[in-house]
Each structure stands twice: as C-alpha cells, then as structure tokens.
Amino acid sequence: MQKALFLDRDGIINIDHGYVSKIEDFIFTEGIFELLRLFLDKAYLLFIVTNQSGIGRGYYSEDDFLRLTSWMLEEFKKREIEIVSVEYCPHAPEEKCSCRKPEIGMIDEILAKQNIILEKSWLIGDKQSDIDLAHNATIANTIAIGERKIEKATYTFKTILECKEFLEKNKDIIAP
C-alpha cells in the first residue's frame, strides 16, 4: 500500500491562463518541482488529475493535450520527478460524464491499478471542484492554492511557493 499525492494541473503545475494547450504557454509554477520533491522524499506516488473540457468544447484536440503532456512529463523526468499517470477528463460539462471533477471517475481509474492508502494521501488543487473531489473520493488531506474562496480544505496557501515553504518547515505533516 502506498501514499499518493493527487495534483490538479492548471493553476498547480502550470500557471492557469485558461485552456492552456501549447508548450509555449505552459509555464511551471514557482516552487512546484521542489514541492513535488518533498512528497517524493516521503515515498508518495504522484498523479495528475485534470479536467480538460477544452477538448470537449473544441478549443484544442486530444492530440494537442497528449503532445503537451508528453513534453511536461519529459520536463519532470529531467528533474528526476516521476508522475505515475496523468488522468484527464476530455468532456464538456453538459456531457454529464462520471470523470469530470468533482466526480470521482479519474480517482477510480487510479485505484483500479494501484494500492493507495487514501487516509494518508493528499490532493492539491485551486478550485472547489478539486477539494470536493477529494471529499467525494475520501482522500483525507487537501491543500487549496490561490485567492479563490474554497471551503473544506485542510490547508490553504496563496501560492505553490508558499505551500512549499510551509511544508519544508513542517515535513512531519506529510510523513507517515
């Protein structure tokens, strides 16, 4: 059984300027590599779970998304950060699918392949739907990032950098 860190993508991994689909628009957030390193050092498996309704809305194609994802994973690999998998919901909201956050389809996909201890796992997101996903899927610990008002998160920080600095000083929070 392993602990997992579930990560939203836009606003967490990269700066969210809305429907990012091109490499040149993909800017990693400050401190994200160091933050992920803290979790890797505590033996967490890393997963990205991302709503990509831009596909369903026709703003960009699934191929565009997959191309950007391969590039992103390469950038992580250069820094010795392994992401176990990237789960994405390509649907528009009106399709009423079972994978669009806060529905738990993407987490179920991961749990079907991995033995994860949800009581010791974390989720980091920047929207209420991320934190609601964690509650719906019984992921015990949550971190909300940003200026939005988000309810029910375990911790809230304005930026990824602040989150990283807090966890550097309080490593025991994510230790077993």
Ligand SMILES: [Mg+2]
């Ligand atoms: Mg987001």
Ligand SMILES: [Zn+2]
């Ligand atoms: Zn979906």
